[in-house]
Amino acid sequence: MAKEPKIALIPLGGLGEIGKNMMTVRFGDKILVIDCGLMFPEEEMLGIDVVIPDITFLLENRDQVLGIVLTHGHEDHIGALPYVLRQINVPVYGTRLTLGLLTGKLKEQGIERDVQLHAVKPRDTVQIGPFKVEFIRVSHSVPDAVALAIHTPIGTIVHTGDFKVDHTPVDGEIIDFYKFAQLGERGVLVLLSDSTNVERPGFTLSEKVVGNTLDEVFRQARERIIMATFASNVHRLQQAITAAHRYDRKVAVVGRSMVNVVSIAHDLGYLSIPEGTLIEVEEAARLPKNKVLYISTGSQGEPMSALTRMALGDHRQVDIMPGDTIIISATPIPGNEKLVSRVIDLLFKQGANVIYDPVSGIHVSGHPSQEELKLMINLTKPKFFVPVHGEHRMLIKHARLAREMGIPPNHIFVCENGQVLEFSKRTGRLAGRVTAGRVLVDGLGVGDVGNIVLRDRKQLSQDGILIVVVTISKDSGAIVAGPDIVSRGFVYVRESEQLMDEVREKVRIILEKCFDKGISEWSAIKSQIRDSLGKFLYDKTRRRPMILPIIMDI
């Protein structure tokens, strides 16, 4: 009997975490990759810039990888491409704005010339090896977002990407209900669907709601308006610019990423800015206060962002003035709550009026709530269901929701990154694992910071370091210089001279004891110093600095 052909789905990111989304589809010896995102470091990843997926699996099957298709232009879906394309340079497919945002990133890394980008439109179909990929319009918090229908000899896989159902989108482009329904009618083998907001009942509000709120705020503001939001939320920017124009305000753009996105979105025709509305920041400073809108980065309270600098009175061009209306049109990403809260507090302190979430309607999510998730399942009527894009609990809750809608439990798969999901036309099962995980990027180093370095950074961050240096004569074993004691991040040295004297004396005694006992291996002496000094310092201070003995010989 011939072996039944199978298709495999292998997530390399985005499951059990928010960020670094990456899914692979394998049929025979051909692999297609969906998205290639980064995530921002967790709190304990000290000094790390970004986190990208481990692509060992792709590197091991380099010749099989046909291309990468993108659902939309957010960092958590495209941000790892500059790193990944350096290692596997395959064609990339995406809509125009998605590729525009990607190109900005590739340019920063100086590799935009080496990459093959293929622009597609919603309803386009592209044949990539055995995969016929159909791009389907969805609504999301960046324009030009698409879901994917991947037609394979085994059946059709639908990947929603990030989506919401917005019945009144800002650009009038409604999610392509017909396409999803048609796919459902013809038969969908597997649905992979966005789990981010599965904990929210009801429907996610329309982006237009924010437009109405902005209109109201602009109508009432008597002095300057400063609005911070996600740079990539082009529809939000559009609504702010439209409101500014309506109330006779000029618009100045502040913050590098905001300037970049406004320029890209404007060039590509995704942002319509009335003639003469956009002005330089210097010019804005000369206009009457009720004639200005600043659009700024910093909606997440990022320490180096424009809004944070303004709040700290540290921005080169814009000072906060009493009477300013400041709009933070965003909700804090988990982990940023305190940063955002501090910026708001600083702005209040400077006399500004700050409008922020949860003030109703100043921000709406770009992800689907429970009723939208149900709609997606009932439109596509999949045989198998795989919740993606979310922490583990969200995947579980999304699976529950699918079960309540009648999908049999053994047709629902809650997976982890690296698990292989294998489907025939009739069956689905877990079929082993491939390498998957997180690669930490720190400066130019990709993957060179591991557990040991992070553990050291953690210890250094808590109690600092104490270094003991001594030079010993090879011949006599006598101390010829030192012991010198240097510490950083442990105690304020000028106020701790006595403690440092005691440490020096302590080391001298330890060394003498070692010599007396005939201990001469340095490792043994160092370990003696670490142990005795560690105990001594803990007793004295209840702190555990890293202790680093360095012995030189001459």
Added chain:
Amino acid sequence: MAKEPKIALIPLGGLGEIGKNMMTVRFGDKILVIDCGLMFPEEEMLGIDVVIPDITFLLENRDQVLGIVLTHGHEDHIGALPYVLRQINVPVYGTRLTLGLLTGKLKEQGIERDVQLHAVKPRDTVQIGPFKVEFIRVSHSVPDAVALAIHTPIGTIVHTGDFKVDHTPVDGEIIDFYKFAQLGERGVLVLLSDSTNVERPGFTLSEKVVGNTLDEVFRQARERIIMATFASNVHRLQQAITAAHRYDRKVAVVGRSMVNVVSIAHDLGYLSIPEGTLIEVEEAARLPKNKVLYISTGSQGEPMSALTRMALGDHRQVDIMPGDTIIISATPIPGNEKLVSRVIDLLFKQGANVIYDPVSGIHVSGHPSQEELKLMINLTKPKFFVPVHGEHRMLIKHARLAREMGIPPNHIFVCENGQVLEFSKRTGRLAGRVTAGRVLVDGLGVGDVGNIVLRDRKQLSQDGILIVVVTISKDSGAIVAGPDIVSRGFVYVRESEQLMDEVREKVRIILEKCFDKGISEWSAIKSQIRDSLGKFLYDKTRRRPMILPIIMDI
């Protein structure tokens, strides 16, 4: 004309921040202190354990301080007492449970014998010098909480402490409306009121709501129940124990602070536990799964807490099992969101069913929402109003609320810690400043970790440290040992041997150049090494480790 007598209010903590609440009242040369709390360190206070108020002002006026009155037993109101009483040992006044919780802390520090504690009951009045202090029952998330009316020759100051208006409190003890109304009728000079929840419209829900939710959860649970909450929320514990008893479950207590509080509250009669209900953790392990409730610490996802250890599979006594119902009866304190979210995710991953906020009714706040704040103002009808206990934006919003209710703007004071507020019978004004601020506690060190140490810890945490050691002959200026290069938290050394070799060579060249140019001051040589090496490493790695040159001479 004789100088009009004045009373001064001087906040030493709790304004513009959540935590370390401390207010002083001064009349003539007599000072009364209200509360003495700690706060937990902000993210950038690396390695710091807790933060306490700077009490320089009290130390400078040591002889004037008559006593400390406490509103309730939360850390942010009593947690700094063990540190402060060591420096100023004055009588402390509080309700029985408040003093019970305090005594636990004093014992840990071994100073409980030296402290004079005076227990009071609601409606008690205590004369402390010129201050007649009346204790008034309020509802809060710890029992035995009181507001204070401080009668002085100038007028009456009402300090709400933390409060909410709970019409159906668990212990039946309703906030003392009569007393507040009586004070209002007789005339209140200044009201200081809790601003924590001023951003929430409506009324805060009754603690009984949680009891109803717990009943429903207990009724449905088929296997073990593990509930985490704040240890000090004795009413919450009572409701859980009552529900356990109702559904025939025994109760085991896990986590040091939970064990302590249950014991104190039980001994003092604030917790009623049916005979035979409380069992040891070991015994619980032997009972059928549907006969057990564990009450545990860890509702904030604290890394060392019992629930977090269970979630990590790392707890000595309790393992999570599929089918467990886990209740997190708390809301994350700002900054803890991500920790809590991670614990929830780990618990889901182990197959537990986790019930947590925002599931309606599993937690309610202990602070007053807008309607309760209005009620407090209208009951007490103060001449002057000072919002306390909250970040700056909350104080501003509370001030706005008071203004909308008809208190004249110049009778409302939004202050910062250290500002002196001076009142006569008719007037109120800002009258200068005293020293106030934050003192960082790290191990045994109180206040010895300052900006330099924190800056060093920050740098060490981001890119680690690189140490350069060299021994030089005093006579010839020649290198006699080294340069040795040691790094921690910078790169993984075993994979960076080549880089380390280059660094060593680089240092040798720098030293030679210095000698050639006749530079012999060590400080100049060190600064050369730091600059050149810093640039070199940044070019190679885009990281900026701390560079520490150590030169020894013989």
